Amino acid sequence: MGRYVIRRLLQMIPVFIGATLLIFLMVNVMGDPVAGLCGDRRCDPATAARLKKEFGLDKPVWQQYATYMGNVFTGDFGTAFNGQKVTELMSTAFPVTIRLTLVAIVFEIAIGITLGVLTGLRRGRPVDTAVLILTLVVISVPTFVTGLLLQLFLGVEWGVIKPSVSSEATVDELIVPGLVLASVSLAYVTRLTRTSIAENRRADYVRTAVAKGLPRRRVITRHLLRNSLIPVVTFIGTDVGALMGGAIVTERIFNIHGVGFQLYQGILRQSTQTVVGFVTVLVLVFLMANLIVDLLYAVLDPRIRYA
Amino acid sequence: MPDLMKSPAADEPEVALAPPSGKAAEAGEVGGARSLWGDAWRDLRRRPLFVISGLLILLVLLVSAFPGLFTSADPGSGDLTNNFLGSPQLGHFFQDDWFGYDRQGRSIYARVVFGARNSVMVGLGVTLLVTVFGGLVGMLAGYFGGFWDSLLSRITDVFFGIPFLLGAMVVLNAFTDRDVWVITGALAFLGWTQIARVMRGAVITTKHADYVMAAKALGAGTKRILFRHVLPNAVAPVIVVATIALGTYIVAESTLSYLGLGFASDAVSWGADISDATQDIRNNPHTLIFPAGMLSITVLAFIMLGDAVREALDPKLR
Numbered sequence: 046m047g048r049y050v051i052r053r054l055l056q057m058i059p060v061f062i063g064a065t066l067l068i069f070l071m072v073n074v075m076g077d078p079v080a081g082l083c084g085d086r087r088c089d090p091a092t093a094a095r096l097k098k099e100f101g102l103d104k105p106v107w108q109q110y111a112t113y114m115g116n117v118f119t120g121d122f123g124t125a126f127n128g129q130k131v132t133e134l135m136s137t138a139f140p141v142t143i144r145l146t147l148v149a150i151v152f153e154i155a156i157g158i159t160l161g162v163l164t165g166l167r168r169g170r171p172v173d174t175a176v177l178i179l180t181l182v183v184i185s186v187p188t189f190v191t192g193l194l195l196q197l198f199l200g201v202e203w204g205v206i207k208p209s210v211s212s213e214a215t216v217d218e219l220i221v222p223g224l225v226l227a228s229v230s231l232a233y234v235t236r237l238t239r240t241s242i243a244e245n246r247r248a249d250y251v252r253t254a255v256a257k258g259l260p261r262r263r264v265i266t267r268h269l270l271r272n273s274l275i276p277v278v279t280f281i282g283t284d285v286g287a288l289m290g291g292a293i294v295t296e297r298i299f300n301i302h303g304v305g306f307q308l309y310q311g312i313l314r315q316s317t318q319t320v321v322g323f324v325t326v327l328v329l330v331f332l333m334a335n336l337i338v339d340l341l342y343a344v345l346d347p348r349i350r351y352a
Numbered sequence: 353m354p355d356l357m358k359s360p361a362a363d364e365p366e367v368a369l370a371p372p373s374g375k376a377a378e379a380g381e382v383g384g385a386r387s388l389w390g391d392a393w394r395d396l397r398r399r400p401l402f403v404i405s406g407l408l409i410l411l412v413l414l415v416s417a418f419p420g421l422f423t424s425a426d427p428g429s430g431d432l433t434n435n436f437l438g439s440p441q442l443g444h445f446f447q448d449d450w451f452g453y454d455r456q457g458r459s460i461y462a463r464v465v466f467g468a469r470n471s472v473m474v475g476l477g478v479t480l481l482v483t484v485f486g487g488l489v490g491m492l493a494g495y496f497g498g499f500w501d502s503l504l505s506r507i508t509d510v511f512f513g514i515p516f517l518l519g520a521m522v523v524l525n526a527f528t529d530r531d532v533w534v535i536t537g538a539l540a541f542l543g544w545t546q547i548a549r550v551m552r553g554a555v556i557t558t559k560h561a562d563y564v565m566a567a568k569a570l571g572a573g574t575k576r577i578l579f580r581h582v583l584p585n586a587v588a589p590v591i592v593v594a595t596i597a598l599g600t601y602i603v604a605e606s607t608l609s610y611l612g613l614g615f616a617s618d619a620v621s622w623g624a625d626i627s628d629a630t631q632d633i634r635n636n637p638h639t640l641i642f643p644a645g646m647l648s649i650t651v652l653a654f655i656m657l658g659d660a661v662r663e664a665l666d667p668k669l670r
Contacts, residue, residue, distance in 0.1 A: 060513060181655055185655060
C-alpha cells in the first residue's frame, strides 16, 4: 500500500510539470502578459518593455517557467493585476469554492446514487423511464440556463432563497448554487449507477447472497451497491477537479467570489500569475483526487489489492 | 445517421478477407449470423428513441444547411419601432413573429433558424477533430503499449488535468475575432483526451483477439492490422462517446458565449442569443426560451442517439 502510494506520487510529477507548463505556455504564448497592467488601454511600447524587463518576461519561456515554479515551491504565487498577492486571493477564494464543491458532491452522492439504484433495480419500468428522461433533459439544457431560471424563480419570484450569495458564502446560501453546479454530474452519476447496478444484479455473487437468505436490503447495500460503485467513484473523483474549475458559470450567476470568479477575472484581464497559480492548485487537487479514487477501489472491491 | 452506420459496414468485406474465423466472414451468408453492426442496425430501427432522435438530427442538419428554406426573414435586421420585444404568436406557424422579437426587434424565429448552423458546425467540427486526433493517439497508445503507451497516456493526462472550460477560455481570450474555426479549435485543443482514453481501452481489448493474431500470422503489416482489423472492431465505443460528446460541445459553445468568450456579438448563434436573452429573462422569457429550447432539443437528440446506439451495441444490456 505504502509503496503503491509512493509510486503513484512519483508518477504524478511529470503530469504535474506537464500540466502547469501547458497552462503557463497557453497564457504566455496566446496572450500578452503585461496587457492587463495598464487598465483597459494598451500599454505604450516603452512601458511594456520596462514592465517586461521588470518581471523577467524578456527571458526565454523555459527560464520564466523555472523561475515561476521555483517561486511557487517557496509559497510565492506572485501578484494579481490589482497588486494583491495571488496567495491572498487564494486564501479567500478556495474556502468558498471548496464549500460549494462539497455541497455539489453531497448532492451527487445522495441524489445521484439513490436515483441510480432505484432505476437500476427497476429497469424498463415507468420510474426508470421518467428518471432517464429527466437526466437527459438536465444534461442537454446548458447549466447557465438552469442556474438563471432557478435564480429567477426561487430567488426573485418566490423569494425562497437569496438570489445572490453574500461574501461569507455560508453553506445554507450555497445549497441552490451547489445543486446547479452538480446538476449535469448528478445526471451522469444517476446514469452510471443505473447501468452498473443493472449489469451487476445478475452477477453470481448477488444470486449467492439471495440464495443464502440474506434480506433484500442487505443484498442491495452490501453486495450489489458496493461492487457497482467503482465506475461511479471514478467519475466523482475526476469530477472534483472539474467542479472546482467549472464553477466559473455557477459563481458568476450567483455572484460567489470563489475560484471561478478569480479565474474569470484573471483570464479577462490576462493576469498570468492569477490564472497559472489557480490552475496549478486545481491540477494538484485533480491529481490527488485521482489517487484517492484508486485507493478507494481496494476498499470497495476486496479483490483489488495494492502491493 | 445512415453515414454513422455505413462506414464500419463498408469495411466488413475487408475484414472478411483475412481472418477466416472472424464473425464478419459469416456475415456474408444470407440468413446466417449477422455482424455486430448489422445486428445493432436491426435492433435500432425498432427503437422509437433512435427513430425520433435520428429524425430530429436530420431536421437540424437540414435547417443548418439551408436556413433559407425555413424563413424569408433576415436574422440581422430589426425593426425597433414596431417589434421591440414583441411577444410570440404561437399560431403563426413559420411566420416571422412565430417566436416573437428580441430587444433589437429582430425575428427570433429567423435567428433560431439561422443560428443552427454555427452551433451545429462547432459541434460537428470539434467532434471530427477530437475523434480523428484522440482516436489516433488512443489507438497508438493501446496497440503499441510499453514506452509509447506511457508517453502518450501521460500526455493525455496532462491535457486532461486542465479543466476543459477554463482552458478553452484562456485560448479564446487571445482572439478578438472569434469565428467557428477558432471556437472549434479551442474546444478540440483540450477535448480530445476523452476519446483517446476510450479508444485506448477499446484497442487494448481488441488487440489480443484471434483475428488480429491470425492477421499477424498471415504476415499483415502493422498499418493493415491497425486500420483493417483493430480499428473497425474497436470503433464502437468511440462512436457512442463521440455522439454524446457532440451535444456537450454545443452546450460548451453556448456557455462560452454566456461568459463573453464565444462568438462575436454580431454572429448569429444560439449561444450568443441565449446569452443576450439573459438580461430580459424576467419580463420577456420568450427571448430565452426559444433559442435555449432549440439548443437543448438538438443536444438531447445527439445524446439520445448515442444512448440508443450504445444499448444496441451492448449485448449485456439486452
